[in-house]
Amino acid sequence: MATVTDTPIRIGVMGCAVIARTVSRAIDLAPNATIAAVASRSLEKAKTFATANGYQQSVKIHGSYESILEDPDVDALYIPLPASLHVEWAIRAAESGKHILLEKPVAMNVSEFDKIVAACEKNGVQIMDGTMWAHHPRTAKLKEFLFDSDRFGQLKNINSCFSLAVDEDFLKNNIRVKPNLDGLGALGDLGWYAIRAALFANNFELPKIVAASPGTVLNESGVILSCGASLSWEDGRTASIYCSFLANVGMEITAVGTNGTLCVQDFVIPFEETRATFTTCLKSGFNDPWVSRPTEHSVKTEIPQEACMVREFARLVGEIKNKGAKPDGFWPNISRKTQLVVDAIKESVDKNCQQISLSGR
Amino acid sequence: MATVTDTPIRIGVMGCAVIARTVSRAIDLAPNATIAAVASRSLEKAKTFATANGYQQSVKIHGSYESILEDPDVDALYIPLPASLHVEWAIRAAESGKHILLEKPVAMNVSEFDKIVAACEKNGVQIMDGTMWAHHPRTAKLKEFLFDSDRFGQLKNINSCFSLAVDEDFLKNNIRVKPNLDGLGALGDLGWYAIRAALFANNFELPKIVAASPGTVLNESGVILSCGASLSWEDGRTASIYCSFLANVGMEITAVGTNGTLCVQDFVIPFEETRATFTTCLKSGFNDPWVSRPTEHSVKTEIPQEACMVREFARLVGEIKNKGAKPDGFWPNISRKTQLVVDAIKESVDKNCQQISLSGR
Numbered sequence: 001m002a003t004v005t006d007t008p009i010r011i012g013v014m015g016c017a018v019i020a021r022t023v024s025r026a027i028d029l030a031p032n033a034t035i036a037a038v039a040s041r042s043l044e045k046a047k048t049f050a051t052a053n054g055y056q057q058s059v060k061i062h063g064s065y066e067s068i069l070e071d072p073d074v075d076a077l078y079i080p081l082p083a084s085l086h087v088e089w090a091i092r093a094a095e096s097g098k099h100i101l102l103e104k105p106v107a108m109n110v111s112e113f114d115k116i117v118a119a120c121e122k123n124g125v126q127i128m129d130g131t132m133w134a135h136h137p138r139t140a141k142l143k144e145f146l147f148d149s150d151r152f153g154q155l156k157n158i159n160s161c162f163s164l165a166v167d168e169d170f171l172k173n174n175i176r177v178k179p180n181l182d183g184l185g186a187l188g189d190l191g192w193y194a195i196r197a198a199l200f201a202n203n204f205e206l207p208k209i210v211a212a213s214p215g216t217v218l219n220e221s222g223v224i225l226s227c228g229a230s231l232s233w234e235d236g237r238t239a240s241i242y243c244s245f246l247a248n249v250g251m252e253i254t255a256v257g258t259n260g261t262l263c264v265q266d267f268v269i270p271f272e273e274t275r276a277t278f279t280t281c282l283k284s285g286f287n288d289p290w291v292s293r294p295t296e297h298s299v300k301t302e303i304p305q306e307a308c309m310v311r312e313f314a315r316l317v318g319e320i321k322n323k324g325a326k327p328d329g330f331w332p333n334i335s336r337k338t339q340l341v342v343d344a345i346k347e348s349v350d351k352n353c354q355q356i357s358l359s360g361r
Numbered sequence: 362m363a364t365v366t367d368t369p370i371r372i373g374v375m376g377c378a379v380i381a382r383t384v385s386r387a388i389d390l391a392p393n394a395t396i397a398a399v400a401s402r403s404l405e406k407a408k409t410f411a412t413a414n415g416y417q418q419s420v421k422i423h424g425s426y427e428s429i430l431e432d433p434d435v436d437a438l439y440i441p442l443p444a445s446l447h448v449e450w451a452i453r454a455a456e457s458g459k460h461i462l463l464e465k466p467v468a469m470n471v472s473e474f475d476k477i478v479a480a481c482e483k484n485g486v487q488i489m490d491g492t493m494w495a496h497h498p499r500t501a502k503l504k505e506f507l508f509d510s511d512r513f514g515q516l517k518n519i520n521s522c523f524s525l526a527v528d529e530d531f532l533k534n535n536i537r538v539k540p541n542l543d544g545l546g547a548l549g550d551l552g553w554y555a556i557r558a559a560l561f562a563n564n565f566e567l568p569k570i571v572a573a574s575p576g577t578v579l580n581e582s583g584v585i586l587s588c589g590a591s592l593s594w595e596d597g598r599t600a601s602i603y604c605s606f607l608a609n610v611g612m613e614i615t616a617v618g619t620n621g622t623l624c625v626q627d628f629v630i631p632f633e634e635t636r637a638t639f640t641t642c643l644k645s646g647f648n649d650p651w652v653s654r655p656t657e658h659s660v661k662t663e664i665p666q667e668a669c670m671v672r673e674f675a676r677l678v679g680e681i682k683n684k685g686a687k688p689d690g691f692w693p694n695i696s697r698k699t700q701l702v703v704d705a706i707k708e709s710v711d712k713n714c715q716q717i718s719l720s721g722r
Contacts (some may be wrong), residue, residue: 013366013547015628018648026453037415049677051629122658125493153609155427156524156587156605156607156608156609157522157524157587157589157603157605157611158520158609159520159601159603159613160618161518161519161520161615164616164645164650165518165619165620165644165647166646166647167647182378187638201465208575209575209576210511210573211572211574211714212643213572213574213591213592213593213599213601214570214572214591215570215591215592215593215594215597215598215599217597226517226599228518228595228599228601229600230574230575230576230589230591231576232574232575232576233576236576236607237576237585238576238587238603240520240574240575240591240601240603241422242518242520242599242601244517244518245379246517246597246619247518247617247618247619248514248517248519248617248619248620248621248642248644249520249617249619249642249645249650249651249652250615250622250623250624250644254522254611254613254615256605256608256609256610256611257400257520257522257608257609258526258607258608258609259526260609261609261610261611263613263626265624265640265655266651268650269650270650271651271654271655279626281609281610282609283526283527283609284525284610285607286525286527286528286531287379288362289525289610289612289629289630290610290627290630290632294626294632295405295630308376312545337691353716355714357577
């Protein structure tokens with residue numbers, strides 16, 4: 001965490017997507033970050049966004065993305081642009097020496113993301129993706145349970161899903177259903193989280209095989225609106241994921257280990273902002289499955305999970321800026337793995353659910 | 362339900378499996394049924410079982426399965442024999458004019474089950490499988506919600522799982538891991554329930570395609586210890602199921618419709634015997650997923666779900682015995698569909714997760 005004497009990391013918001021409102025508030029709430037600037041493709045749009053989100057007068061308004069890249073009073077950029085624009089603008093941001101908080105999906109495919117990461121490495125800037133739930137204190141508690149060889153044992157299966165029913169307007173006009181914008185559709189937008197959960201429970205080991213499930217729903221442009229997939233690892237560990245723009249809200253994780261069971265009902269966005277719960281169930285018997293009843297655990301958080309994310313990002317940027325540290329490799333590494341699995345599911349969807357091997361990827 | 366003047370249906374217990382203890386108690390608790398006899402392959406074993414389960418002196422003890430078939434004071438038989446023996450003994454029971462409550466899986470494959478059903482039809486006897494949860498009053502409430510076009514809308518996806526971690530002795534010696542006994546392993550024993558849940562939520566419409574997920578675990582005899590599968594229907598409805606003898610307890614249903622979400626944590630065996638809960642969540646927005654928070658519902662039951670099952674079975678038998686009604690076709694019909702999906706998943710497992718079409722089956 002920032003020490004009292006460190007100045008807050010100055011973050012520029014590059015694009016005025018709806019999600020940028022949430023992250024603007026998060027930057028405000030993070031103790032070690034501040035909003036320094038905002039950019040849109042027009043000055044007017046950037047001004048309107050700044051006003052609507054109560055930005056202070058001191059926040060600089062940029063009428064182009066190029067302009068915010070050149071702003072010397074910006075340490076880092078939050079980039080919520082459509083995925084298809086990430087490869088261009090994240091690389092330009094890195095080349096401008098800006099640290100990057102990049103919305104997910106991080107790119108249209110892993111080879112694009114590799115170019116982004118190469119640019120970040122070359123320019124010594126931090127990159128982290130916008131997976132908020134990873135930063136909730138609850139997630140640390142989930143990890144504790146999942147990697148407790150007594151209470152949970154060894155993972156056998158995790159099921160994770162994220163669905164949100166969108167409206168007609170969204171299905172016609174939202175960037176998330178346009179092949180040339182967020183062309184990975186529900187898989188990139190919602191499936192990203194479910195995949196991340198499956199990787200998280202497997203200590204970020206990549207699965208050996210990925211197969212899309214029959215029943216993928218595409219729109220007329222071929223963008224995924226709904227799909228499921230199965231993942232399997234070397235030693236019999238498995239996962240199934242599901243994501244959909246067409247089904248009502250679901251954000252569940254169910255993980256079963258040799259000794260324990262973990263259930264989370266709201267893993268992407270907790271029901272409440274200040275605390276989040278999960279349920280564990282310890283070793284059961286075949287003839288008396290509920291000999292140990294599920295126990296609910298509650299984890300408080302001082303600031304919302306998105307502010308925890310900004311705080312962690314700003315902390316890493318601060319280490320680099322103020323202490324000459326190197327960028328942290330953990331976050332881009334897990335972004336890459338998530339994107340790899342997104343790519344493999346997409347490939348399997350395109351090949352009628354064929355099994356895709358991830359060996360060597 | 363039986364009227365006061367009807368005499369209870371006299372049930373014979375054919376085999377002394379562990380599950381027969383639960384069902385013996387259920388017969389006792391069902392207001393319209395009574396235990397009339399018990400049979401095992403030896404008189405000694407049958408006697409021991411009768412004593413251990415507190416059977417009344419009036420209960421007849423049979424030292425062979427043939428003997429109980431000939432008992433004129435038995436209306437119906439509860440058959441918890443290993444699945445491989447069902448085709449022989451269920452047919453012999455039907456030919457002896459006994460109604461049949463048959464443990465699941467109902468047979469080793471659907472062609473065997475078709476022979477059993479043909480024998481039942483020929484002899485005018487009722488057949489029902491031992492899927493207890495189908496008879497819990499909660500299940501009627503789940504159905505109400507799932508088929509409420511306002512609150513739930515149209516089903517999009519259901520995920521159902523049933524896992525129970527067994528011990529070393531079970532993995533070596535239990536009939537459920539022996540190819541010549543309950544040779545369908547975890548798929549027949551646990552997967553049966555998860556498949557039934559998927560069919561239930563789809564109003565028992567058969568899926569179009571079934572595919573096993575990569576990562577099936579077999580024992581050295583080729584019996585399934587753990588597997589998952591994906592199911593898909595014509596109009597983009599999907600299901601995923603998971604079953605395992607190797608993972609700690611999980612008995613979850615998560616169903617998402619266009620308007621609503623349904624979660625059940627203990628669908629196979631409720632946490633409590635006298636009531637059971639489920640959670641629903643109504644229409645959510647993309648930007649505010651928890652605008653409607655999940656609501657917990659509780660459903661009481663006068664008698665345990667297994668006694669509800671016996672009560673329904675005895676009611677149908679009573680209709681036939683006392684009122685000349687015809688056997689009810691609903692229960693064998695859904696047993697057959699469940700077995701068909703079991704068979705298709707088994708086939709897909711054997712063919713390296715190939716998609717199996719159920720058209721015309």
